[in-house]
Each structure stands twice: as C-alpha cells, then as structure tokens.
Amino acid sequence: MKTTHRDNWRVVVEITPRAREIRATALGFADLDYHLNGRLTGEPFEMTFAPRRLGDLGAGLSVSDRLAGRDLDAAYRARCEEMLAALLREPHVRSGRVEVDEQHVCSHCDMRWEELTADEAADGSTNIDEPSVEGEPVCCDKSIDEFRAERGIPLPDWTVGAS
Known part of the structure; x- marks a missing residue:
C-alpha cells in the first residue's frame, strides 16, 4: 500500500522588521548595524530555519539519524515545534509554521x-x-x-x- 517518506523538515517564520528594533547582526548582516542606526524597516518577510540533524551530537560527533531515534518523523517534528516556539517568543516574529516535504509511494x-x-x-x-x-x-x-x-x-x- 501507500508509504509516506518525509524529508526536508523546516521552520518558516514571518518577520516584521518595523515592529521593534532588530539588529542587522541578528539576521547575519554583520557590518550594517552602524549604518542602519540599529533598525531594519520594510515589509514583513519570511525566513526559513532547518533543524540540526538528529544524529548530530555536537562537538564534531555524528551518527546516523536511525541510531539517534526510532520514530524519526516524530523526533524531527518535535525538534521543529521546539524551534518554532522559541522563535515565536521573539517580538519581531509575527507568525510561523513547520513544513516538511512528503512523497507518497507504493510499497x-x-x-x-x-x-x-x-x-x-x-x-x-x-x-x-x-x-x-x-x-x-x-x-x-x-x-x-x-x-x-x-x-x-x-x-x-x-x-x-x-x-
């Protein structure tokens, strides 16, 4: 019957730059804070965050995701939900969602x-x-x-x- 394969888990958030001060360095623009007077303005935009692999144990240690857990989909969903909850606590994050690519194939x-x-x-x-x-x-x-x-x-x- 039908089997579902999930891949490319991610968290997508909508950021509203003018809602509060956002440092450009927080978005990866290291040398712009001085020129921007500490503010980014403009229309809301989306930013995508990919979770660290389940098997990435940090400090250069890595194992297969399969060795890191039994239910990979549930583990990735939980990791993404945790990331989303943390991001939504930021004042400049308007909304967010967890996304994943699904492919359905015949077993x-x-x-x-x-x-x-x-x-x-x-x-x-x-x-x-x-x-x-x-x-x-x-x-x-x-x-x-x-x-x-x-x-x-x-x-x-x-x-x-x-x-």
Whole structure:
C-alpha cells in the first residue's frame, strides 16, 4: 500500500522588521548595524530555519539519524515545534509554521502513489473493470489486489486479454 517518506523538515517564520528594533547582526548582516542606526524597516518577510540533524551530537560527533531515534518523523517534528516556539517568543516574529516535504509511494513497486478520482472511477475508459472505485491505486496489480481485498471488492481478473 501507500508509504509516506518525509524529508526536508523546516521552520518558516514571518518577520516584521518595523515592529521593534532588530539588529542587522541578528539576521547575519554583520557590518550594517552602524549604518542602519540599529533598525531594519520594510515589509514583513519570511525566513526559513532547518533543524540540526538528529544524529548530530555536537562537538564534531555524528551518527546516523536511525541510531539517534526510532520514530524519526516524530523526533524531527518535535525538534521543529521546539524551534518554532522559541522563535515565536521573539517580538519581531509575527507568525510561523513547520513544513516538511512528503512523497507518497507504493510499497510494492516504489512508483509514485496515485489513486482513481471519483470521475475516473465512473469513467469506464480509465479503470480496469466495473468494480473500480474512487481511491483505488493505479500503480500496480499488487496494490490494486491488496486495496480490493481489504475492502471486500472483487479482485480483477488479470488473465482477461492475456494470450
């Protein structure tokens, strides 16, 4: 069936420069504080923060993320939520969110996961047989068989049209 892979965890915050004084050095512009008179002004902008790898133990020590924890997604989510909470305590941070890239693939064929839409299931030209339903995978025979068996839907006759 469908498996989900998550990668590229990050915290995105919206910063409002004119809400309070913000030192340019805090944003990585080391030599601008004198020229800016200690203030950054302008429209709000977004800044993205990436968490340190779970396996990064500091002081140059590193292990595989898999050795650092069992549930990597939960650990990265917790780390990002902690970062977000700390960032939201800053007066110039207006709002924020945790983001992650997700990729859904079939556990049988490793193809990108796709399902029949309601319109496709109703259209005889886009499904494999009459019992096809919305949500049915379209990637491989094994995933279709598994989906249908779980729901009590008759399995397709894969021998029809075979010679």
